[in-house]
Amino acid sequence: MPLHIVLVEPEIPANTGNIARSCAATGTHLHLVHPLGFRTDDASLKRAGLDYWPAVHVEHHDSFEEVRKKYPDGRFFFTSTRAVKRYTDFEFRDGDFFVFGKETKGLPQELLDANPETCMRLPITDKVRSLNLSNSAAIVLYEALRQLGFPNMR
Numbered sequence: 001m002p003l004h005i006v007l008v009e010p011e012i013p014a015n016t017g018n019i020a021r022s023c024a025a026t027g028t029h030l031h032l033v034h035p036l037g038f039r040t041d042d043a044s045l046k047r048a049g050l051d052y053w054p055a056v057h058v059e060h061h062d063s064f065e066e067v068r069k070k071y072p073d074g075r076f077f078f079t080s081t082r083a084v085k086r087y088t089d090f091e092f093r094d095g096d097f098f099v100f101g102k103e104t105k106g107l108p109q110e111l112l113d114a115n116p117e118t119c120m121r122l123p124i125t126d127k128v129r130s131l132n133l134s135n136s137a138a139i140v141l142y143e144a145l146r147q148l149g150f151p152n153m154r
Contacts, residue, residue, distance in 0.1 A: 001095035002057070003028045003144055004074070005137055008064055009102040011037030018134035022141060024052035027152060033061045037102070064099070064111065071097065079140065080112050081130050083119035090120060092144035094151070103133050 005028055010016045016032070023030045032040075061067050068076070076097045077090065101107035112119050122136055130136075145153070 003092075003095070003141065004031060004071075004097040005029070005141065006031040006033065006064070006067055006076075006097055006099040007133075007137075008033040008099060008107060009035060009037070010100075010133070011103045012133070013038040015103065015133040019137045020056045020058070021052050022134070022138050023057075024055040026141060026145060028141060029057045029059065031059045031061060031067055031097075033064050033067065067097075076115065076118060077140075078107055078112055078115050078119045079121065079136060080106055080119055081121055081124070082106075082109075082112065083121040085120050087120040087122055087140050087143055090118075092147050094148060096144060098137070098140050098144070100133060100137055106130070 003026070005019060005023060007016060007019065007030070010032065016036075016038070020030055022028070061070075068074070074095065074097045075093065076099055077087075077092075078099045079087070080101070099107065099111075120140075122131055122139055124131060131139075145151075
């Protein structure tokens with residue numbers, strides 16, 4: 001089963017393009033929750049994803065609730081600088097979903113409050129507010145793939 005990255009209302013096309021490229025490289029499914037802060041025909045989105053877009057399984061959703069309804073048995077992990085547990089504190093499985101919020105605000109607090117046991121953070125110093133979205137997604141994705149033994153990858 002593939003892993004899944006869910007971007008809730010992403011704002012910067014280059015970040016989404018970079019994440020799409022990581023998804024293509026790993027066989028990960030990408031879910032884009034609207035509204036997006038850009039058009040999907042945006043040149044910088046396409047440039048960041050290079051010519052890998054045909055290799056990416058992308059699904060568009062009108063809300064995060066729509067994602068949950070479509071995948072009722074999915075395990076969802078929520079990233080936030082406000083989470084207590086680190087991403088390395090979890091044991092990931094095939095088919096897991098990693099949920100990331102918009103670049104300027106992150107995920108809604110009510111979503112984090114409703115899922116405290118599956119909220120995770122990436123450790124950073126006090127010198128910055130957060131990591132870049134595409135870097136964060138790659139770090140979490142590759143940790144899950146490492147735990148799973150890099151299935152179907154050379």
